[in-house]
Amino acid sequence: MVEAEGLISSYRVLSRTDTNRVSSVEIEAPKWIYQEIVEGKQPDVLTVHPDYFLIEPGIGRFVYRLARRAAGKGEAKWSFRTIYERSGSTGQFKDFSRHLRKIIASNDLPEYDLREERGQSGPLLIMTYRNGAAPLESGQGG
Numbered sequence: 529m530v531e532a533e534g535l536i537s538s539y540r541v542l543s544r545t546d547t548n549r550v551s552s553v554e555i556e557a558p559k560w561i562y563q564e565i566v567e568g569k570q571p572d573v574l575t576v577h578p579d580y581f582l583i584e585p586g587i588g589r590f591v592y593r594l595a596r597r598a599a600g601k602g603e604a605k606w607s608f609r610t611i612y613e614r615s616g617s618t619g620q621f622k623d624f625s626r627h628l629r630k631i632i633a634s635n636d637l638p639e640y641d642l643r644e645e646r647g648q649s650g651p652l653l654i655m656t657y658r659n660g661a662a663p664l665e666s667g668q669g670g
Contacts, residue, residue, distance in 0.1 A: 535557075536555055537557060540554045579638040587628060602656075608621075608624075611628065632653065
């Protein structure tokens with residue numbers, strides 16, 4: 529016997545633009561997700577800031593998601609090379625690094641401060657939660 533449940537129980541298109549593109553959608557989470565969040569012993573839901581959807585370019589959104597997972601409410605350190613490899617970027621590393629440095633210079637991601645540090649094998653990105661950071665543990669992230 530095989531059973532499966534998806535991550536979306538149902539959806540409904542609420543509105544469309546003048547060019548008939550979807551503008552607003554309502555999505556219903558399946559019962560198993562709802563029950564885990566409400567009744568689970570240790571529910572752990574990772575949310576994103578509402579401004580996440582305003583982040584440009586795609587590398588910026590990737591860095592924000594990495595910060596949410598790795599730094600959480602503290603701090604995390606990742607090498608540019610590791611971020612490049614994990615991002616799935618098809619561009620050259622030097623171009624990726626240039627874009628990453630622009631994101632660091634603008635330092636406008638929601639919830640996180642970004643800075644670059646020199647590492648033994650190349651540049652490092654330091655991501656720190658803005659509302660106070662726990663001390664950085666050595667060996668995090670790569």
